[in-house]
Amino acid sequence: MSLSSAIAIAQSAFSTTAQQTATVSKNVANAGNADYSRRMAMLGTTANGAQIVSIYRAQNEALFKQNLATISQSSAQSSLLADLGILKSALGGNDYETAPSTYLSAFRNSLQTFASTPGNSTLAATVVADATDLANSISNTAAAVQALRLDTDKDIAEEVANLNALLAQFETANNAVKAATAAETDTTAVLDERDKLLKQISELVGISTVTRANNDTVIYTTGGTVLFETLARQVSFTPTSAYDANTAGNAIFVDGVPIAAGSGADTTAQGKLAGLLQMRDDIAPTFQSQLDELARGLVELFQEGGLPGLFTWASGTVPVAGTIEAGIASSLSVNPLAKSDPFLLRDGGFNAVISNVDGASGYTELLDGYIAAMDTDMAFDAATGLDGTSSIMEFAAASIGWFEQIRSAASTADENKTALLARTEEALGKVTGVSIDEEMSLLLDLEQSYKASAKLISTVDAMMAALLEAVR
Known part of the structure; x- marks a missing residue:
């Protein structure tokens, strides 16, 4: 993998993580809103790594x-x-x-x-x-x-x-x-x-x-x-x-x-x-x-x-x-x-x-x-x-x-x-509602993803610095 490819992948990861974090934050902000359905970011694979394909809205037609x-x-x-x-x-x-x-x-x-x-x-x-x-x-x-x-x-x-x-x-x-x-x-x-x-x-x-x-x-x-x-x-x-x-x-x-x-x-x-x-x-x-x-x-x-x-x-x-x-x-x-x-x-x-x-x-x-x-x-x-x-x-x-x-x-x-x-509202809420515990757990996962992307950028930066030092 080239250094430029690595940087592109890290940038894509940062962008994807930021969008996922924004989605989770929106879910948390609407946790008490009975008319809000939980959003989930759907990921897809590209040449530069995972990217958000769409934002999925939780729903159940029969329960609704x-x-x-x-x-x-x-x-x-x-x-x-x-x-x-x-x-x-x-x-x-x-x-x-x-x-x-x-x-x-x-x-x-x-x-x-x-x-x-x-x-x-x-x-x-x-x-x-x-x-x-x-x-x-x-x-x-x-x-x-x-x-x-x-x-x-x-x-x-x-x-x-x-x-x-x-x-x-x-x-x-x-x-x-x-x-x-x-x-x-x-x-x-x-x-x-x-x-x-x-x-x-x-x-x-x-x-x-x-x-x-x-x-x-x-x-x-x-x-x-x-x-x-x-x-x-x-x-x-x-x-x-x-x-x-x-x-x-x-x-x-x-x-x-x-x-x-x-x-x-x-x-x-x-x-x-x-x-x-x-x-x-x-x-x-x-x-x-x-x-x-x-x-x-x-x-x-x-x-x-x-x-x-x-x-x-x-x-x-x-x-x-x-x-x-x-x-x-x-x-x-x-x-x-x-x-x-x-x-x-x-x-x-x-x-x-x-x-x-x-x-x-x-x-x-x-x-x-x-x-x-x-x-x-x-x-x-x-x-x-x-x-x-x-x-x-x-x-x-x-x-x-x-x-x-x-x-x-x-x-x-x-x-x-x-x-x-x-009971029907509770059943529907379990499908479409927001769980703070679940959102907090997802935020921890996103934090780890952010750290991994930051580590990749740090590694690429060190390699670029070494390469520049070597060509002087």
Whole structure:
């Protein structure tokens, strides 16, 4: 080997080691970046020794797609659980202290106490006060349900705007990847950016991807609708300004195709948007229907002469038995006559139908009838998701039981999906993530390579010096 060849080899080694060191340094600097994939310098042999042929980006397509799927599932479940938590807070938290069923039990107890001493004016006023609390609980809960639906609708509008922005960014990143691939230049940074955007998109909507020539990526929703192909497809949504029991929210459209809502406590939804739709269009309306049936049942049980008695509502009529009267819960109230004369509950007379014609202070026939009726089976609409035949006490308790069952199952599912997401991220991280120990070990190897190259330069320098000395 000539001295000039040796110098060329040493220079090549220095250049290669410097590039490898820069790659390792970049890996170390991004060790905590979950959106960064580890770089590795690929070496090739030339006449002047080893040289870096390309920078390889660690990746695993199967694990990455699995990670996208678990992100979507976990995001949808977390969104659903968060909204259920809001509704639970409106019901009084863990003990459901402000739930209609709680006030219904208190009302029934005070009614029984009043029946035992029907001449006591204080007890009569207490019953009316407890009835007022019950009516307020039902109407306030109905208002909370519709407020939650409105807030969810606003969240949908916000997330649709975010999704459109992410798709626009993805278009830019995908074009950069295609251009770099076609030009055979470094694609690692733009691929990282594109994968980061895919993760963010999958939080909002379930997706699947297909890679074509020049690393071009096409995105589909899990329902098969094209979300991105060369150009971003438009995701559209029209917000609703106000909600009541009769309001149906608008759909989310991807390129003209509606996104389907999830179903079940362990939701089938993939992506936050499908989870929000499930709460707005399924769970909240079902709970609203249960409140409406509870309110209708109270009006029916305490009617007098075919007209509302103790409990009334905006229409001032007795609704059809066993059929949901949408929105009745929102306007349920106690008859104002009961507040001015609590003994009307004992004697009758809300609608000029007086039962206690003698005005006896010990009269209990009406009170006993009300108490018995509250424990007697009556018809409820099966569309509420509850038993179509039960007492009003059982119906109210079953409503809270239905809600708690959904919330509890959703909480368990959220824990499971969060754990699954953590495991898939860990598995992907082991393939694409940076290990500081591994990078430090590689740096030690590069240090030895640098020392060897420096030793070669030192040896060549000594030989050149000896040669020059010899020719003098």
